[in-house]
Amino acid sequence: MKVAVRADVVELLRAGGLSQAEIARRTGASPLTVQRTREYLKLPAPKQGQHPLKHPTQDAAFWACTRPAADGHLTWTGRVAGTGTPVLRYRDTQESAYRIAFHLHYGRQPVGRVLAQCDVPLCVAGRCLADRTVRAANARADAAFDEIFGSDAAPTDNHEPPQGD
Ligand SMILES: [Zn+2]
Numbered sequence: 001m002k003v004a005v006r007a008d009v010v011e012l013l014r015a016g017g018l019s020q021a022e023i024a025r026r027t028g029a030s031p032l033t034v035q036r037t038r039e040y041l042k043l044p045a046p047k048q049g050q051h052p053l054k055h056p057t058q059d060a061a062f063w064a065c066t067r068p069a070a071d072g073h074l075t076w077t078g079r080v081a082g083t084g085t086p087v088l089r090y091r092d093t094q095e096s097a098y099r100i101a102f103h104l105h106y107g108r109q110p111v112g113r114v115l116a117q118c119d120v121p122l123c124v125a126g127r128c129l130a131d132r133t134v135r136a137a138n139a140r141a142d143a144a145f146d147e148i149f150g151s152d153a154a155p156t157d158n159h160e161p162p163q164g165d
Contacts, residue, residue, distance in 0.1 A: 006029055006033070008029075009027050012026065012027065013034070013037060013038050014059075015057065015063050015104075016055065016057060016060035017059070017061065017062075017063045017064045018064070020035055025068075058090045058093075058100065059100070061088060065079075066078075069120060073120040073123045074101075074123060074124050075122055075124075076097055076124045086098065086124060088100060098115070098124060101114075101124040101125070101129055102126060105125075105127060106134075111133045115129070117130050
């Protein structure tokens with residue numbers, strides 16, 4: 001059987017922690033597509049509603065502490081540190097949910113601090129996060145934009161924050 005494999009469905013299936021119905025709801029894929037993708041990958045049926053400590057992986061615990069928001073944002077529903085940073089306690093470790101989300105989205109460890117770039121409170125959508133490398137690339141793109149259109153036309157909401165890391 002031929003299966004059109006969707007990367008977003010695969011990512012959530014591999015992470016575990018969400019039911020097939022929830023994965024379908026979040027990705028917009030049909031439940032049948034999710035089911036077939038899971039069978040194609042030979043993954044066990046995911047369970048949901050477990051305490052984070054019972055999740056098989058840190059990624060699974062991460063997804064269980066999120067809720068999709070409008071326009072593709074992803075709201076963190078887990079713990080928030082006193083600094084305002086969303087954090088995930090998993091087994092004996094506590095890590096910034098931003099860093100986990102960044103790694104899931106970009107497939108690499110972040111460089112320097114990971115900061116949210118959107119205005120949605122506690123958003124942990126991978127595409128809304130940037131590390132030092134991504135911010136530097138954005139700054140270069142802004143500079144190129146300035147050269148072409150002049151700095152008055154440049155977006156103003158993407159400045160490099162003070163270096164604190
Ligand atoms: Zn966002």
